[in-house]
Amino acid sequence: MTFRYRYLWAAVILLAAAAAVVTLYEPDGSRAQPTDIREQIMTRMRTTLEQSTPEQHQHAGHGTGQTATDPAVICGVRVYGFEPAEATTLAGVRTVYGFHLCGVAEPERPWDVAVKLAGPVILDLSTDPPGIQVVEATAEVKYVDRLRQMFPERYAQLALTQALSEPEMAELRRRYDDAAGL
Template sequence: MQDSPVTAEPAVPAPPTRRPARRRWPIIALVLVCLTLPAAALAVQNPGWFSRSSGQPGALPDRLRIPLAEQAVSALENAPQIEHLGHDEDNAGPRRVMCTADPFGIDPPDAATVAEVRWVYAQHLCVIGQPGLPWDYATKSAGPVAVGLGNPPVVRLPVPQIDYRTQVRQLIPARYQPMAFGSFAHPQLVASLRQRYNHEVASKKTS
């Protein structure tokens, strides 16, 4: 009797040895450090660089924004374009002109001090009214403005009966136009102006 042939079972390959995953995070961290060092160096040399380059509303550092706002307000409150608003509507007596401004841009754009700034670009709000006139009924001017800080200062505003957006593009450099078509980056300035007007003008009795 012949023995039955023995069929050899196919060899099962051993599972591959898993190599431990390489820890790549030290390399990634090194790359990130190399990329951030140049920007950090720029920030140390010129702390206002990021804010001036961000292109966001309110990006001017306070050391420029606050004193430039004061100069813009002074120019606006003495500008003929503002002073003559609404003269045909209310001739009941002396009027007060009160303004606020929120600068969002400057020219030259890399000016580091107030003395270097030649033009200020800002959102403005001016209110004009006689004593006793409520805020809601007072004449107002609002929107983007270009103020030249010469002697005397120059105020440039969009005028009625001409396409508004075209005028703004002509007044405001392209880098600042997104902010020009926006609103106040610091709305507390508007609230403060309204409080001042109510206290100093609206609350006063007419003689």
């Protein structure tokens, strides 16, 4: 090997090592989880919300109005984090903190006028079916205070500033349109 190629290989190795280090950490500086577990959690979260009954998935006393023959609930989700944070398999995850935006897909009803349910959500995966808790204000407790009561601080800050990512929102709209026959 010539001297020039040794430097090329050294540069390639350094770039690969730098890429590996970058993928180990989230933007907030916390250690990143393997992509596959986050994707598994997102899938489980979406499936749980889409299969929940109106009683399980109510916001401020407003159910979806669904019966067994009504259209589907189509959801987009964002995972802020999960506990225990060191879990490496979906089976090891007990609690998921995130955001959801769901629309009731009725035939020929466009997204803009669909019934929607949205906001920070906590899923308890230690129960069957998983428990669903949404953040809601009460007569005594403001919304932001209730959010901080329910979410660990590191996830509460995300819940106050982040909703669905652009790709997740685009996928939600595509799935909604398919379900509504648009």
